[in-house]
Amino acid sequence: MGNVILIFICLMLGVVLQKIKVFPKNGHVTLNQFVIYISLPALSLYFIPKVVMRSELLFPLCTSWIGFILAYIFFTLLGKWLGWSKKLIGCLILTGGLGNTAFIGFPVVEALFGKQGLKTAIVLDQAGTFVVMATLGILVATTHSASLKDSGASVILKRVFTFPPFVAFLIGAAMNVSGFDFTEDIQEVIMNICRTTAPVALVAVGMQLKIDRKSKYWNSLYIGLFFKLILMPAIIFTLYKVILGGKGLETNVSLIEASMGPMVTAAVLASAYGLKPKLAGMMIGVGIPVSFITLDFWYWLILNY
Numbered sequence: 001m002g003n004v005i006l007i008f009i010c011l012m013l014g015v016v017l018q019k020i021k022v023f024p025k026n027g028h029v030t031l032n033q034f035v036i037y038i039s040l041p042a043l044s045l046y047f048i049p050k051v052v053m054r055s056e057l058l059f060p061l062c063t064s065w066i067g068f069i070l071a072y073i074f075f076t077l078l079g080k081w082l083g084w085s086k087k088l089i090g091c092l093i094l095t096g097g098l099g100n101t102a103f104i105g106f107p108v109v110e111a112l113f114g115k116q117g118l119k120t121a122i123v124l125d126q127a128g129t130f131v132v133m134a135t136l137g138i139l140v141a142t143t144h145s146a147s148l149k150d151s152g153a154s155v156i157l158k159r160v161f162t163f164p165p166f167v168a169f170l171i172g173a174a175m176n177v178s179g180f181d182f183t184e185d186i187q188e189v190i191m192n193i194c195r196t197t198a199p200v201a202l203v204a205v206g207m208q209l210k211i212d213r214k215s216k217y218w219n220s221l222y223i224g225l226f227f228k229l230i231l232m233p234a235i236i237f238t239l240y241k242v243i244l245g246g247k248g249l250e251t252n253v254s255l256i257e258a259s260m261g262p263m264v265t266a267a268v269l270a271s272a273y274g275l276k277p278k279l280a281g282m283m284i285g286v287g288i289p290v291s292f293i294t295l296d297f298w299y300w301l302i303l304n305y
Contacts, residue, residue: 007103010199011285014206023207031204032272039197040265041168044134046190047126048172049181057123059240063254064101064128066239067232068136071097074227088220090144091276095267095283096224096232098133099260101125103198104288108260109253112299120253129263134169137269145273201264202284208271209281217279224262224279225287229294233259237298241305252302259298261291 017023024030053061071093079089099105102125109121142159160166175181182190236258240246246254262283271277 006199007202007288010202011206011209014203015209016206017203018207018209028204028207028271031200031207032268035197035201035204035265035268036272037164038193039200040134040165042190042193043130043197044165044168044172045175045182046187046194047130048169049175051123051127051176053127057120057127057250059246059250059254060120060124060257061127063124063236063258064098064132065136066236067099067258068093068097068132070232070235071227072136072140074231075224078223084220086144087275088279090140090273091270091279091283092220092224092227093140093144094137094270094275095262095280095287096228098129098137098263098266099228099257100263100288100291101129101257101260103264104291105257105260108295109256112256113249113253117249117253120250121257124254124257129257131169133263133266133269134165137266138163138166141269141273141275145275198264201268204271205264205267205281205284208277209285210278211282211285215278215282217276217282220279221282221286224283225290228262228283228287229259229291233294233298237301237305241302255298255302256295259291259295261288 014028017027075089075092075096078084079092101121105121105125106118110118113120138160142163181187233255237255240251240254264284267280267284270280
């Protein structure tokens with residue numbers, strides 16, 4: 001419950017800072033850069049070396065990858081049909097394809113499934129959601145923000161391979177393979193940096209959040225949240241439960257995590273690359289509260305199927 005309270009407090013603090021103007025006009029940009037250059041790399045360096053792969057975790061490991069690929073296909077095809085810009089498509093792929101599997105997901109899963117469920121959720125987030133964000137997410141952000149003259153393969157690859165979270169992910173992956181990890185003192189320092197991710201990111205989102213009834217993004221918001229909160233979980237449910245016949249704890253945790261609201265750091269990534277920051281903020285500001293309602297339905301369905 002503390003995480004839920006923190007989300008709304010930090011979002012509201014961001015909105016207040018936006019109104020009283022004690023920060024520079026583009027102060028959220030600095031906070032976004034802090035998350036991108038410091039907090040996210042710290043997450044990779046702390047968690048990726050500790051990921052342990054097991055065969056029974058196949059469903060959780062695949063959930064975020066499947067969801068993001070579905071988002072890419074759905075929003076790309078729909079965007080071309082509706083004449084959306086690349087930036088709008090990129091924004092919805094990131095915020096509609098990546099779920100809040102840690103900050104919201106961990107306490108929800110622990111409350112519903114206990115400590116064993118939490119262990120599964122941690123693997124899903126670290127080896128699934130976070131890795132997708134650090135690889136495919138960065139690739140989508142780069143390609144959809146690039147102008148025609150900057151869309152060459154060499155330019156895009158340079159941006160991806162010089163992006164701090166991705167560099168840190170590669171280092172973390174090498175550490176995992178080699179069996180190396182930092183000393184306990186260093187890990188404690190890195191973990192303290194990791195703890196800045198959610199509060200700073202949420203304040204940055206709040207500083208950009210403007211729920212304008214006349215906003216041109218409402219239709220896009222409805223479509224994005226329909227995909228994230230209804231369509232994606234429905235597809236994962238059908239695949240895991242109906243087609244593959246999954247019935248264990250790993251399957252149920254995967255389905256609940258697939259039902260989470262949009263990922264806060266995905267919105268920060270979209271904002272940092274200029275992919276419709278106002279819409280990205282609305283996806284978080286509206287999507288997370290609404291997700292608590294849709295989660296009830298998916299949990300009921302899991303228990304009664």
